[in-house]
Amino acid sequence: MHMRSGESYRQSIRDGRALYLEGERVADPTEHPLIKPSVDWVAATYDRLAAGGRNWIFEPPRSQGELQAQMTFLLEADDTAASTAGCAMLRELADAPGVHGARLTSFLDRVRSEDLRVANAVLDAGEGVRIVRRSPEGVVISGAKRHVMGASIVHELLVVPSGKVPADQSERAVAAAVGVNAKGVRIVNVTTTPRAQDARHFPLSQVRSMPDCFVVFDEVFVPWERVFLDGDTEASGRFAEVLGVWERARAAAWMAEEAELVFGLAQTIVEMNGVPNASHILDKLSHMAVWATMCRAGWEAAIDNAVKTPSGTVLPSALHVYATLAYGRNHYNEMVGYLHDVSGALVLTCPSVADYDNEATHHYMEKYLRTMKGVTGWDRMKMFHLIRDMTADHYGGWAKVVQQSIGGGLHGQRMATLRLYPKEAAKAKARLFARVDERQPQRPPTTT
Amino acid sequence: MMTGEQYKASLRDGRRTYLDGERVTDPANHPRLKVAVERAARVYDSFYDPRPGAFNPVYIMPKSVEEYEERRALLRKGETDMTLGTTGVVLLALATSAPELGHLKPEYRERIYDYIEFVKANDLRCAEVVTDAKGHRKLRPNQQDDPDFYVHVVDRTSEGVYITGAKMHISGASLDHELVVLPTKAMRPGEEAYAIACAVPVNAPGVTIIDTTYAPYGDYDPRDYPVSGSRNCPEGFVVFDRVFVPYERVFLDGETSHAAVLAHSLGLWERAEGTLHAADDADRMVGLAALLAEANGTADQPHVKDRLAWLVVYATMCRAAAEAAMLHARKTEDGLLTPSPLYVSALKYYRSEMMAKVLDIVHDMGGSLIVNAPRWRDFDNPELHTALAKALGTEPLTAEERLQLFSYVRDTTADAYGGWSYVTGQLAGGGQHAQRLVAMRQYDLERAKDLARKVLKSAGRAEEGSAAGLV
Numbered sequence: 001m002h003m004r005s006g007e008s009y010r011q012s013i014r015d016g017r018a019l020y021l022e023g024e025r026v027a028d029p030t031e032h033p034l035i036k037p038s039v040d041w042v043a044a045t046y047d048r049l050a051a052g053g054r055n056w057i058f059e060p061p062r063s064q065g066e067l068q069a070q071m072t073f074l075l076e077a078d079d080t081a082a083s084t085a086g087c088a089m090l091r092e093l094a095d096a097p098g099v100h101g102a103r104l105t106s107f108l109d110r111v112r113s114e115d116l117r118v119a120n121a122v123l124d125a126g127e128g129v130r131i132v133r134r135s136p137e138g139v140v141i142s143g144a145k146r147h148v149m150g151a152s153i154v155h156e157l158l159v160v161p162s163g164k165v166p167a168d169q170s171e172r173a174v175a176a177a178v179g180v181n182a183k184g185v186r187i188v189n190v191t192t193t194p195r196a197q198d199a200r201h202f203p204l205s206q207v208r209s210m211p212d213c214f215v216v217f218d219e220v221f222v223p224w225e226r227v228f229l230d231g232d233t234e235a236s237g238r239f240a241e242v243l244g245v246w247e248r249a250r251a252a253a254w255m256a257e258e259a260e261l262v263f264g265l266a267q268t269i270v271e272m273n274g275v276p277n278a279s280h281i282l283d284k285l286s287h288m289a290v291w292a293t294m295c296r297a298g299w300e301a302a303i304d305n306a307v308k309t310p311s312g313t314v315l316p317s318a319l320h321v322y323a324t325l326a327y328g329r330n331h332y333n334e335m336v337g338y339l340h341d342v343s344g345a346l347v348l349t350c351p352s353v354a355d356y357d358n359e360a361t362h363h364y365m366e367k368y369l370r371t372m373k374g375v376t377g378w379d380r381m382k383m384f385h386l387i388r389d390m391t392a393d394h395y396g397g398w399a400k401v402v403q404q405s406i407g408g409g410l411h412g413q414r415m416a417t418l419r420l421y422p423k424e425a426a427k428a429k430a431r432l433f434a435r436v437d438e439r440q441p442q443r444p445p446t447t448t
Numbered sequence: 449m450m451t452g453e454q455y456k457a458s459l460r461d462g463r464r465t466y467l468d469g470e471r472v473t474d475p476a477n478h479p480r481l482k483v484a485v486e487r488a489a490r491v492y493d494s495f496y497d498p499r500p501g502a503f504n505p506v507y508i509m510p511k512s513v514e515e516y517e518e519r520r521a522l523l524r525k526g527e528t529d530m531t532l533g534t535t536g537v538v539l540l541a542l543a544t545s546a547p548e549l550g551h552l553k554p555e556y557r558e559r560i561y562d563y564i565e566f567v568k569a570n571d572l573r574c575a576e577v578v579t580d581a582k583g584h585r586k587l588r589p590n591q592q593d594d595p596d597f598y599v600h601v602v603d604r605t606s607e608g609v610y611i612t613g614a615k616m617h618i619s620g621a622s623l624d625h626e627l628v629v630l631p632t633k634a635m636r637p638g639e640e641a642y643a644i645a646c647a648v649p650v651n652a653p654g655v656t657i658i659d660t661t662y663a664p665y666g667d668y669d670p671r672d673y674p675v676s677g678s679r680n681c682p683e684g685f686v687v688f689d690r691v692f693v694p695y696e697r698v699f700l701d702g703e704t705s706h707a708a709v710l711a712h713s714l715g716l717w718e719r720a721e722g723t724l725h726a727a728d729d730a731d732r733m734v735g736l737a738a739l740l741a742e743a744n745g746t747a748d749q750p751h752v753k754d755r756l757a758w759l760v761v762y763a764t765m766c767r768a769a770a771e772a773a774m775l776h777a778r779k780t781e782d783g784l785l786t787p788s789p790l791y792v793s794a795l796k797y798y799r800s801e802m803m804a805k806v807l808d809i810v811h812d813m814g815g816s817l818i819v820n821a822p823r824w825r826d827f828d829n830p831e832l833h834t835a836l837a838k839a840l841g842t843e844p845l846t847a848e849e850r851l852q853l854f855s856y857v858r859d860t861t862a863d864a865y866g867g868w869s870y871v872t873g874q875l876a877g878g879g880q881h882a883q884r885l886v887a888m889r890q891y892d893l894e895r896a897k898d899l900a901r902k903v904l905k906s907a908g909r910a911e912e913g914s915a916a917g918l919v
Binding site: 020021022023024025123125126127143144146147186188190194195196197198201212214216218273274275278280330333334336337340341344345346347348349350351352353354355357358360361364365367368369370371372373388391392393394396397398400401402404405409410411 | 464466467468469470471579581582583584585586587593594596597614616617656658659660662664665666668669683684685687689751755800803804805807808811812814815816817818819820821822823824825826827828829831832835836838839840841842858861862863864866867868870871872874875876879880881884
């Protein structure tokens with residue numbers, strides 16, 4: 001397998017792709033100020049993998065320990081590594097009826113051998129994507145997909161139906177791989193990369209922003225060898241199903257991490273403020289500790305209850321993944337509210353690193369942001385900047401809404417949990433405790 | 449009265465304001481402040497009356513529900529912004545406290561009323577300057593390893609005092625003319641230097657303001673930021689470095705017993721103003737959720753209706769508490785009307801408790817297009833327009849309407865301004881703990897206990913219950 005370097009990756013995406021950001025055409029994503037940080041993040045993942053170790057993108061987990069190790073890698077790695085890892089799992093569909101398995105396998109082999117990155121285009125914009133024409137050489141597709149993470153900076157777009165397509169709409173039952181620079185593909189980028197000239201005010205989003213793309217397919221030709229589903233509505237839901245498993249798994253693993261981070265920020269700030277033991281602070285911290293523990297427990301239960309596919313890949317338990325998302329996201333805003341409450345408004349109003357550097361204001365910031373011996377103004381400033389960036393600014397708003405939407409939103413996550421919950425076992429327990437199944441006592445005959 | 453242009457010129461007074469690491473010499477022409485200045489200037493123009501003796505209704509100190517309503521009605525005739533809002537609130541807080549401070553020293557009361565006349569006559573804008581740096585939160589002001597963690601008097605002459613310290617989160621400070629400095633909390637004997645309330649011009653020597661703002665960065669399309677693009681306001685980190693304050697601008701000077709009076713009054717008025725907006729905001733949230741459901745074609749789904757009903761109950765309770773706060777309004781000794789602190793705090797608390805869920809519902813109704821819909825300039829681009837118009841338009845809304853809706857919801861709930869709004873909604877006028885304390889203090893607990901005692905009496909156990917310490 002060819003291991004690409006970060007630099008080789010950068011070169012490979014300078015291919016004339018039609019990208020737009022705020023109405024302007026992006027000539028070179030590796031140089032555009034709002035996209036370059038994302039390219040650098042992807043390049044860093046390439047370099048990290050090239051340096052050695054297991055490539056979790058293309059080698060699926062075979063045990064529960066490996067599943068956790070893979071997720072630990074994918075949480076650190078950029079979003080395109082995760083979407084490519086999800087795409088690699090589609091190998092499971094190679095023998096599925098209605099799927100062109102040989103083409104799919106061949107595509108996935110190429111992705112692996114050339115060390116490519118794939119963005120999964122699942123969610124429909126408007127009516128989604130459909131086949132408008134077929135020819136001996138291939139199909140022509142048109143339509144649009146939304147929320148395609150990293151579409152503008154990967155090599156391939158994997159277009160799949162967003163769910164099972166109704167039998168009378170077979171032209172929408174299409175799964176295909178499309179090169180990002182294919183004729184007729186236009187990609188609109190929305191990104192949380194900081195617009196500020198000095199990105200130090202945004203410690204998280206300056207390094208963890210990824211273009212969230214709206215992809216338009218305007219009469220795009222796809223040769224047959226890249227078409228994996230062609231009109232089979234029965235098989236049409238399988239692609240999104242497999243991709244969804246990995247998207248939700250990463251989201252649940254992140255839920256556990258994020259809850260601990262939110263708690264850690266709150267605990268650190270209250271200690272910096274000198275009030276870790278105030279009763280109302282303890283009250284909030286205790287809620288956050290329960291939440292963080294339950295999120296971690298949910299994700300660990302997803303690993304503990306993992307299942308093996310016929311090919312030996314270990315999948316996290318869908319029930320526990322959904323439950324972790326439903327519980328964690330349902331309380332997220334409330335917990336972030338506690339974090340803000342214990343942190344105070346400096347979350348919003350703490351001046352920038354540039355002000356800290358400015359000779360005219362440096363002394364005042366250091367003097368008034370510090371609280372006691374051992375807690376410097378710099379320390380507190382950095383904490384406030386992270387809390388703001390992560391929970392109360394451009395990136396925080398985007399991340400909150402997007403994470404909440406994974407798995408169908410709060411309602412969808414709950415309903416999926418209900419669907420998967422072992423209801424029969426619970427009902428049997430209820431009957432047992434109620435002693436419903438004990439023999440009904442014989443009533444004495446009534447006398448008149 | 450000042451015109452908008454005169455107001456803009458008045459800010460070029462040598463003030464030491466910094467933003468993003470640089471000194472701002474002319475706020476009206478700074479890329480990230482000019483929108484806020486422009487808005488404040490429009491507010492001036494909207495109230496401008498060239499006749500001698502004319503004044504902005506924000507300077508009216510109402511003495512009855514009728515006067516209060518009349519003041520609101522007059523204010524509604526013009527535009528509004530943060531600087532006008534803080535001016536009204538801080539002056540009302542001073543006026544509310546004047547009688548009590550007058551009992552300490554009659555001149556405090558006189559100085560307060562003179563000051564209100566002064567800002568009224570000169571059409572000035574005032575900032576609420578309350579929250580100190582605080583240092584180690586567990587230690588009293590005079591126990592800190594840096595005595596300047598709370599603003600205090602460091603020197604005095606026969607003409608006035610010198611103050612040092614820093615105040616945080618001062619909304620609009622660098623767009624105002626006056627800083628009304630109040631103690632952040634109750635002080636104790638030994639902390640006399642910290643019991644200082646006074647007014648300081650923004651350009652006074654020794655004042656430095658370091659700003660942050662949620663104003664969008666760079667060259668943005670105002671349609672992408674329908675609220676924050678035109679209605680933003682800087683937050684000041686205000687430093688006082690041996691700032692001289694003449695006695696006529698000192699409203700409290702060393703009387704620790706009364707240090708909290710002003711902050712309590714301010715908190716009350718700040719929350720009271722907030723409650724009026726809270727009711728309208730809640731109704732707007734109901735409307736947004738309903739429109740988003742329509743925009744996404746989910747309005748008829750039972751779970752969507754269920755959650756809309758939840759929002760409707762929330763909005764109705766917000767409205768009810770806001771109305772109750774004025775229905776149970778009280779009067780000060782000088783006849784100034786003040787809303788009921790119990791209902792004001794209860795609403796503030798209730799709203800903050802519910803807000804996380806309110807936003808979750810709105811976001812669930814809208815889905816991720818709220819944050820990742822293409823921006824307006826993409827929509828305008830002829831190479832993209834047709835495809836985007838087709839993909840984004842769904843009956844009964846056009847693509848333009850859906851984009852407007854998503855832009856508004858993102859800007860106000862899931863972007864820089866949304867974050868600012870969520871955090872300040874929770875913290876302005878005191879956090880949840882503070883609201884609970886006020887509610888407990890104001891609630892008629894004895895009456896409640898009397899009602900409970902009746903239960904004991906009806907069971908014939910009043911004596912027994914009392915003896916057991918149950919009542």
